[in-house]
Amino acid sequence: MSLRCEYRQESVAEVLRSDRVLGVVSFLPGQYCGDDPRVASTSLIRIDDEYCCEAWLSDTPVEYGVDESTGLGWSCNEEILWVSVKMSETPGTDMTELSYQAYSRLLDFISSRGYPNVVRAWNYFKDINKGEGDEERYKQFCLGRHNALIEHEYLDRYFPAASALGCHEGELIVYMIASKEKSVQVENARQVSAYHYPRQYGLRAPSFARAAYKSWARSADMYISGTASIVGYESQHQGDVLAQLALTLENISALVDQVNEIDPMEKIDARFGLDLLKVYIRHQADYPLIRKKLEEQYGHIPALYLQADVCRQELDVEIEGVGSIHL
Numbered sequence: 001m002s003l004r005c006e007y008r009q010e011s012v013a014e015v016l017r018s019d020r021v022l023g024v025v026s027f028l029p030g031q032y033c034g035d036d037p038r039v040a041s042t043s044l045i046r047i048d049d050e051y052c053c054e055a056w057l058s059d060t061p062v063e064y065g066v067d068e069s070t071g072l073g074w075s076c077n078e079e080i081l082w083v084s085v086k087m088s089e090t091p092g093t094d095m096t097e098l099s100y101q102a103y104s105r106l107l108d109f110i111s112s113r114g115y116p117n118v119v120r121a122w123n124y125f126k127d128i129n130k131g132e133g134d135e136e137r138y139k140q141f142c143l144g145r146h147n148a149l150i151e152h153e154y155l156d157r158y159f160p161a162a163s164a165l166g167c168h169e170g171e172l173i174v175y176m177i178a179s180k181e182k183s184v185q186v187e188n189a190r191q192v193s194a195y196h197y198p199r200q201y202g203l204r205a206p207s208f209a210r211a212a213y214k215s216w217a218r219s220a221d222m223y224i225s226g227t228a229s230i231v232g233y234e235s236q237h238q239g240d241v242l243a244q245l246a247l248t249l250e251n252i253s254a255l256v257d258q259v260n261e262i263d264p265m266e267k268i269d270a271r272f273g274l275d276l277l278k279v280y281i282r283h284q285a286d287y288p289l290i291r292k293k294l295e296e297q298y299g300h301i302p303a304l305y306l307q308a309d310v311c312r313q314e315l316d317v318e319i320e321g322v323g324s325i326h327l
């Protein structure tokens with residue numbers, strides 16, 4: 001069994017024709033309007049037209065459906081359960097409660113289906129930087145997510161790899177890759193683990209690992225969490241997006257090295273390498289410069305550029321990645 005992520009040029013509807021599709025993530029403009037349970041529709045805005053959507057593919061046919069009681073969309077093969085949830089907000093919605101509900105539903109569901117381990121999760125919601133201090137919506141999101149994870153017996157070192165970004169409008173969207181067997185969580189020696197951030201970052205620190213890797217029956221994947229210009233626990237290079245980008249790329253390289261150090265791979269010469277990059281940019285005007293720099297370093301790797309708000313107000317760029325074993 002193997003899992004592959006691809007950025008695709010075809011429309012979501014076309015990608016969905018294959019019976020090997022575990023999940024598709026759609027973006028604006030051209031958001032998917034159907035009701036296929038394999039689609040997570042986000043209001044993240046594509047900055048260029050190179051790719052239309054993000055596809056997660058199985059090498060065997062998948063089974064899929066909607067969970068009647070919660071409305072979760074799911075799909076699975078023998079080893080992987082891909083699941084997404086959409087939580088509507090009404091005026092005055094408490095983000096702590098909303099993220100708690102989202103995670104409780106997701107974690108209950110994946111356990112009940114026999115895939116209790118979250119390898120990787122993505123979280124998108126609007127107005128992520130709105131609210132002061134502990135009232136900031138990102139911090140409230142972290143509190144609700146933490147409470148649900150702890151209730152489901154996730155300890156620090158089992159937190160999934162993750163990304164949490166602010167999107168344009170709409171519901172809280174969470175999608176995740178869950179597995180039957182545990183994945184391996186990886187931290188970055190240059191950064192304090194997010195779950196150990198000090199009190200100023202919220203009542204409960206963010207519950208995520210810097211990276212994770214998972215061996216499947218016929219492949220192994222590495223998931224680099226959303227990575228930004230942070231050393232220790234502090235944001236660096238406020239107001240200088242290119243310096244932020246350079247530091248972000250150093251953090252990503254350090255993580256890839258770290259994964260390669262930890263992974264007890266028996267094959268000599270096999271290393272995890274990056275296959276895809278997803279680049280979140282706060283100000284679209286920064287896109288040309290960011291793209292130029294990224295292509296100098298990673299020009300051979302497909303990259304998807306999205307406008308999104310980084311969860312720390314002072315940061316303007318965040319990058320995540322997917323990798324696999326390169327022989």
Ligand code: 3EB
Binds near residue numbers: 311
């Ligand atoms: C950071 O390193 C930047 O809350 O799930 C990156 C990845 C970040 C995931 C999350 C937040 C999250 O703290 C922000």
